[in-house]
Amino acid sequence: MALSQEIIVRVLFAARSRLSAAAWLVVRDAQAAEDIFQNVSVKALTKGVPFEQEAQLLSWAHVTVRHEAIDWLRRQRTGLVPLEVDVLELLEAEWAAEPTSGPRVDALRECLELAPAEGRRLLELRYFEGRQCEEVARATGLGLEAVYQRLSRLHRALKTCIERRLTTDEATFSSAPP
Amino acid sequence: MTTRAKHEHLLMRYLDGRLTEAETRELSAWLRGDAVARAWLRDVAGQVVALGDLAREQRWQSPKPEVAGVELISARFSRTAWLALAASVVVLGCAVAFWFDGRHGTSSVVVEIEDVTGALNWTGPTGELRTGLTRGQQLSAGMFETASEGAMAQLRFTDGTRVTLGNRTEVALAEDRQKQLRLKAGLLAFEVLPQPPGRPLLVRTPTAMLEVLGTVFTVTAGADQTTLNVEEGRVRLERLTDGEVLDVTSQQTAVATLGQTERFQASTGSAPPVRWWRTFTQPPEASWKGDWQPASGAEPAFVRAVPCVAGQREDGMPVYQLGITARGNGAHLVTLGPDSVLRLRWRTAQPASLRVMLGVQKADGRFGGNFEVRIPKETTQPGKDGWRTAVISLGEFRPLIQKHPAPPERGQVSLIFITSSTDDTELQVAELAIEPSGSTKN
Numbered sequence: 352m353a354l355s356q357e358i359i360v361r362v363l364f365a366a367r368s369r370l371s372a373a374a375w376l377v378v379r380d381a382q383a384a385e386d387i388f389q390n391v392s393v394k395a396l397t398k399g400v401p402f403e404q405e406a407q408l409l410s411w412a413h414v415t416v417r418h419e420a421i422d423w424l425r426r427q428r429t430g431l432v433p434l435e436v437d438v439l440e441l442l443e444a445e446w447a448a449e450p451t452s453g454p455r456v457d458a459l460r461e462c463l464e465l466a467p468a469e470g471r472r473l474l475e476l477r478y479f480e481g482r483q484c485e486e487v488a489r490a491t492g493l494g495l496e497a498v499y500q501r502l503s504r505l506h507r508a509l510k511t512c513i514e515r516r517l518t519t520d521e522a523t524f525s526s527a528p529p
Numbered sequence: 530m531t532t533r534a535k536h537e538h539l540l541m542r543y544l545d546g547r548l549t550e551a552e553t554r555e556l557s558a559w560l561r562g563d564a565v566a567r568a569w570l571r572d573v574a575g576q577v578v579a580l581g582d583l584a585r586e587q588r589w590q591s592p593k594p595e596v597a598g599v600e601l602i603s604a605r606f607s608r609t610a611w612l613a614l615a616a617s618v619v620v621l622g623c624a625v626a627f628w629f630d631g632r633h634g635t636s637s638v639v640v641e642i643e644d645v646t647g648a649l650n651w652t653g654p655t656g657e658l659r660t661g662l663t664r665g666q667q668l669s670a671g672m673f674e675t676a677s678e679g680a681m682a683q684l685r686f687t688d689g690t691r692v693t694l695g696n697r698t699e700v701a702l703a704e705d706r707q708k709q710l711r712l713k714a715g716l717l718a719f720e721v722l723p724q725p726p727g728r729p730l731l732v733r734t735p736t737a738m739l740e741v742l743g744t745v746f747t748v749t750a751g752a753d754q755t756t757l758n759v760e761e762g763r764v765r766l767e768r769l770t771d772g773e774v775l776d777v778t779s780q781q782t783a784v785a786t787l788g789q790t791e792r793f794q795a796s797t798g799s800a801p802p803v804r805w806w807r808t809f810t811q812p813p814e815a816s817w818k819g820d821w822q823p824a825s826g827a828e829p830a831f832v833r834a835v836p837c838v839a840g841q842r843e844d845g846m847p848v849y850q851l852g853i854t855a856r857g858n859g860a861h862l863v864t865l866g867p868d869s870v871l872r873l874r875w876r877t878a879q880p881a882s883l884r885v886m887l888g889v890q891k892a893d894g895r896f897g898g899n900f901e902v903r904i905p906k907e908t909t910q911p912g913k914d915g916w917r918t919a920v921i922s923l924g925e926f927r928p929l930i931q932k933h934p935a936p937p938e939r940g941q942v943s944l945i946f947i948t949s950s951t952d953d954t955e956l957q958v959a960e961l962a963i964e965p966s967g968s969t970k971n
Contacts, residue, residue, distance in 0.1 A: 360836045364851060371581075372574035379546050381581040432550045434543070435557040442560075442567055449571075457882055457906060459579045478577055479584040484545040499541040506573045513576075 353401030354408060362405045363392050363412060369446040370416050376442065377420035377433045381481060387419045413443040462512035470505050477502060536563075540570060638667040639704045640684040643691065646899050646930050647680025648838070649673065670703035675715070677838045678818070678854050678946045679886050681896050690730070693718040693896040695749075696856070696888055696944050707731065716943070718747045718895050721762075729765075737785035740765040745893045746777075755785045760893040768793055800892065801941055805863035806872075806962040807855070818854035819958070827914070831876075834948065834956035852948035853958050861890065861941035863963045869923045873904075873947070874960035876915045880906040881954040883919075887926060888944035891937045898933025898940075900926035916959060922966065 354362070363370070367388060375384035391412055395402070402408040417439055424431055433439065463471060469491075476487045484502070488495045539556045542548050548556065560567055642649070642664055649662040652672045662668075662682075675682055675698050682694045686708060694700060698715025702708075707728035710717070713735070721730050723743035732739040734750035737757075744762025748755060757766055759777045766775045768785040773793050777783045781795040807813075809830035812821040819832030832853055839850035855862065863869075871885060883904040889897040902925050909917040928934045942963060949956045962968075 357836060360849060361851075364836075368575055368578050369571075371578045372571065375577055376570065376574045379544060381577060384578065385581065429546070431546050432548065432553040434553065434560065438557045438560050438567075442571060445564075445567060446571060457880070459576065460583060463583070474580065478580040484541075484547075496538075499538060499545070503537055503541055506569075506576060509576055510569075510572050 353403060354405070356396055358405075359395050359402065359408060360392070362408055363395060366409055366412065369449070370412055373413060373439070373443055373446065374416050374420045377417065377439065378423050379431065381478065383423055384420070387416055387423060390419060391415045409447060413447065417443070458513045458516040459509070461516055462509055465512065466505070466508070470501070470508075473498065473501055474505060536566065540566070544573065637669055638687070639670050639702065640686055640692075641665065641667045642682060643685045644683040644896060644930065644932060645681070647675060647696075648677040649680060649682045649694075650676050670701075672699065672701045674699045678852065679888050679899055679944055681888060681899065683896050688722055690722045690724075691720040691895070693890070695890075709733075712748065712750045714751055716747065716749045718890060718893070720745050720893070720895060734785075736769055736787055738767040738769060740767070745895075747890075747893075753787045756782065757784075758782050800864045800939065801857070801861045803864050803866050803869070804962075804964040804968055805942075806960075806964060808960050813855070816856040818852065822957075829916075829959045831957045831959040837946070837948075839948070850948050851954075851956060852946055853956065854947075855945040855961060857943060861943045862945070863942050864892075865889065865923060865936050865940045865942060865963070866965055867923070868966040869963055870966045871902075871921045871923075871945075872918070872960070872962040872964065873921075873958065874916055874918045875947070876911070876917065876957045876959070877949055878955035881949040881956075882906050883956070884948050885921070886929070886944075886946040887936075887942050888946075889933075889936050889940040890943050892939040892941065896933070897937040898935075899929040900936060901929055902926045918960075 370391065371384045371388045374387040375381060378384055378387070394415060395408065395412060402411070417436075421433055424433060434442075463474070466474070473487060473491065476482050476490055477484065482490070484498045485495055487493075488498045491498070493501070536556070536559045539548065539552060539559070543553065543556055560570065642662055645662060645664055648660070650673070651659045651662060651668050652674075653659075654670065659668075660676075673682070673684070673694060675694050675696055678696065680696055683691060684694070684702075685691050686704060690708065692702075692710070695716030695718070698717065699713040700715065700717060701711040701713070703710075707724070708730040710731070711733045717732065719730075719732075719741065721741050721743050724730055724741070730741040732741070732748060734748065734755040735752050736750070737755040739748060739757065741764050742762075744764055745760040746762070746764050747758045747760070750756075755766075757764060757777055759779055759781050761779050763776055763778045766777050766783055766785060767773070768775075770787055775783055775793060775795055777795045780797060782797070783793070783795045785793065809821060809832055810824065813819060813832060817832070818835055818837050820835050821832050822830060824830040834851040834853050836849045837852040837854055839852065871887075873883075873885065875883065883906075884901060885904065886899055886901045888899055891897040902921050904919050904921065909919050911917045923936060926936075945961065945963075947956070947958060947961075
């Protein structure tokens with residue numbers, strides 16, 4: 352029996368984080384990634400072919416997100432080059448095999464509150480305000496390489512903090528280099 | 530620089546959009562053989578999506594003063610869209626064409642939007658669609674629709690007459706020699722200034738025709754019933770099935786249905802009670818949004834969140850969020866008092882914060898504001914069965930529209946919208962109440 356519209360929406364909602372993340376890895380623009388996810392959701396409901404199983408729907412959604420993201424890059428003529436398709440497929444397969452779909456907003460919020468002020472500022476500039484790292488460097492007085500290093504450390508610290516928060520209900524934050 | 534450090538540097542530059550084609554190939558080759566690096570990349574992408582959600586949420590919690598409702602639409606509720614807007618455009622276009630058959634002037638300004646929260650759409654006589662309407666916009670005759678949960682809009686005619694559109698209301702509106710409205714479904718609250726002799730304001734619903742010279746009243750209509758509440762003045766109500774006419778005066782209520790067996794009479798209206806309490810031993814009314822599950826063994830009956838139209842993107846695309854909406858059936862749910870509290874018993878598959886929005890109207894039916902509260906998951910502890918209970922005072926709700934900073938005195942709740950902070954938490958509600966502080970369950 353074909354999945355109902357409500358089930359389709361539920362399945363896509365549950366996978367939203369990973370589908371949007373897959374789009375972002377290609378376009379590297381958070382708003383564009385969100386738009387791509389929404390467009391794919393609309394396509395899933397208006398597509399003439401019924402989905403029989405959730406796995407079939409998710410597989411179709413991942414492929415469609417990838418195609419739409421690559422099309423978006425071409426249309427924008429940004430010159431950005433995406434990762435090679437087989438690598439994107441590998442990432443999608445690993446995402447599909449994961450039990451959860453990425454960090455939860457609540458855990459992230461708590462971990463951000465624990466982050467040092469300078470780190471929060473970097474994350475805000477880069478991801479809340481959507482600035483390129485070069486602009487972040489100018490705004491903070493850091494060098495570009497220093498921005499890369501600090502963002503990389505912040506992502507690792509957030510990952511650790513979120514995992515701890517989700518598994519033990521305790522959050523700690525350390526972005527010191529290993 | 531070690532090989533790993535070099536590759537991580539490549540990754541950061543890739544995410545920043547600064548790699549050449551050759552460098553991207555090199556990065557792809559490395560990722561192909563390094564599962565740890567791929568896991569890190571997936572995690573960073575997930576963090577970026579969550580950071581984007583958080584950024585939208587914070588923008589939503591600090592709305593711009595003049596366009597609070599618009600921020601609600603475009604920023605916070607950027608979620609899943611799942612319905613082709615084209616379909617609704619076609620439906621609305623047909624309805625407008627049916628109503629505006631050339632008898633009415635259609636090009637001059639008829640109303641100005643005085644206040645709006647949530648998604649408000651307008652469709653002109655030729656099918657032109659405008660979405661995401663904001664305060665101050667002036668519009669000619671057309672079909673207006675409040676298109677999201679909790680959406681409300683207040684329109685002002687050029688003579689100062691005001692009409693408030695309740696949540697999920699569709700109404701065609703025109704003014705040529707006289708004001709004429711066709712309410713397809715939903716709620717309208719009027720503040721009608723004296724109309725010219727012989728040119729009363731007319732409201733047509735599927736079951737009734739209302740004729741108004743100057744008064745304050747509320748009309749709620751569905752496919753088979755129209756409910757009229759008159760606050761001040763007099764409204765002439767005609768039941769369409771048999772043409773019977775009734776004058777409804779101050780503080781009176783009357784109902785016109787499709788059938789002729791019901792008594793067609795005006796009765797003294799009364800405000801909704803100050804205590805409203807709901808469990809789900811019976812399914813909720815059709816006007817609610819939620820998937821009802823009957824009690825099973827020790828499990829209480831509950832309603833489960835379903836996709837609801839939560840807002841609208843700037844391009845007009847509806848955006849959906851899983852939620853539960855409670856509405857009165859032809860009347861408001863409850864009258865608020867200074868000591869009112871909201872009591873909620875709920876459960877989610879994973880710990881999650883909740884948001885609860887109240888749509889409030891003034892005692893005379895005019896729009897009284899939308900108010901929202903966030904219930905962080907830490908503030909409640911689940912029982913062994915996973916159910917949590919929260920009691921929130923009215924003072925903890927914050928306004929979504931600055932023009933309405935606090936619920937009005939004797940404000941009446943027309944809508945309660947409950948949603949969780951994340952999309953996949955399987956929100957379930959077993960009990961919902963608004964009551965004076967200290968009340969106990971029946």
